[in-house]
Amino acid sequence: MSNTPYPTLAFVGAGNMARSILGGLVQEGYPADRILASGRSKDKLTALATDFGITTGSNHDVAEQADVVVLAVKPQGLKAVAEDLRPALNHNPLLISIAAGINVDALERWLGEHHAIVRCMPNTPSLVKTGASGLYANRNTSDTRRQQAEQILSAVGTVQWLDDEALIDAVTAVSGSGPAYFFLVMEAMIDAGQRLGLDREAATELTLQTALGAATLARQSDVDVAELRRRVMSPGGTTEAAIKSFEHDQLRAVFERAMKACAARAGELARALDQ
Structure with a gap:
C-alpha cells in the first residue's frame, strides 16, 4: 500500500454510484490525480474525466495502479468482471465492493481468498457529501485497511461498521434504497x-x-x-x-x-x- 495520505483509487465501473462517491471525494478535496476509473460506457468515462479531472483506462490498467480498487459494477455483471480482473490484483490492493447482494464468500471465490475485502452499501447522496454507508470487512482486512475504507466513505457521509454480514441487507433497505x-x-x-x-x-x-x-x-x-x-x-x-x-x-x-x-x-x- 502507498504511504501517501491519499492512496490511489480505481473505480471499476462508471455508473451513478461510482460517480456519486467519486464526485463527493473530489468535492471534499481528494486529489483528482489519485483517482482512476474504468467502465463499459465511453461517454460516462469521458464525462467523469471532464467533470472531475480524473484519469480513465481499461479495467486492468486502472486496477494495476491502484492501492484501493472500488468495484462499482452492477451485481449481475460483477462475477465476469471480477474473474477477468483477478490477474491484475497481484499487488494485493484493498478491494471495496458496492454491489448489492454479492456476499464476501462469492467475492473471495471470484477475486482470491487472500484479498482484503470490504463490502459496502452506500447511497447516492454521497454526491453532496450526505451519504450513508454500511461496511463489512472480511477476515483478511487489517485495522489499517478498515481505516482506509472508512476514510474513503466517510469523506462523503456517515459510516456504520457491521459485525454481521447479513445486516447488509437491512442497510440496503434503510439507507441504500x-x-x-x-x-x-x-x-x-x-x-x-x-x-x-x-x-x-x-x-x-x-x-x-x-x-x-x-x-x-x-x-x-x-x-x-x-x-x-x-x-x-x-x-x-x-x-x-x-x-x-x-x-x-x-x-x-x-x-x-x-x-x-x-x-x-x-x-x-x-x-x-x-x-
Whole structure:
C-alpha cells in the first residue's frame, strides 16, 4: 500500500454510484490525480474525466495502479468482471465492493481468498457529501485497511461498521434504497400541494425546504424523531389531523412491507448471483 495520505483509487465501473462517491471525494478535496476509473460506457468515462479531472483506462490498467480498487459494477455483471480482473490484483490492493447482494464468500471465490475485502452499501447522496454507508470487512482486512475504507466513505457521509454480514441487507433497505423513499414522499407532497392550489414551483420549494429542515432538526436534536413529531402536533390541530390520516392508512405498515421487500430482494440477488 502507498504511504501517501491519499492512496490511489480505481473505480471499476462508471455508473451513478461510482460517480456519486467519486464526485463527493473530489468535492471534499481528494486529489483528482489519485483517482482512476474504468467502465463499459465511453461517454460516462469521458464525462467523469471532464467533470472531475480524473484519469480513465481499461479495467486492468486502472486496477494495476491502484492501492484501493472500488468495484462499482452492477451485481449481475460483477462475477465476469471480477474473474477477468483477478490477474491484475497481484499487488494485493484493498478491494471495496458496492454491489448489492454479492456476499464476501462469492467475492473471495471470484477475486482470491487472500484479498482484503470490504463490502459496502452506500447511497447516492454521497454526491453532496450526505451519504450513508454500511461496511463489512472480511477476515483478511487489517485495522489499517478498515481505516482506509472508512476514510474513503466517510469523506462523503456517515459510516456504520457491521459485525454481521447479513445486516447488509437491512442497510440496503434503510439507507441504500432509502433516498428513493424520501424522493417519492417529496414527489407526493409536491403533487398534493399543487392539487391544494399552490403552483409547482412554490410546492416544490416548500417541500424540499421542509424535508431539509426536518432532517437537520432531527440530526441536531437530543430527542428522538417520535418526540419531535409529537412536538409538532397540537391536540385537535392540523398536524394531528394529517398524522391520524397516515396512521389510519397504516403508513408504518406500508413502509415495513416495502423495506422487507427491499431486503428480501437483496437476499434473492445474493442467492442468484452466488455461483
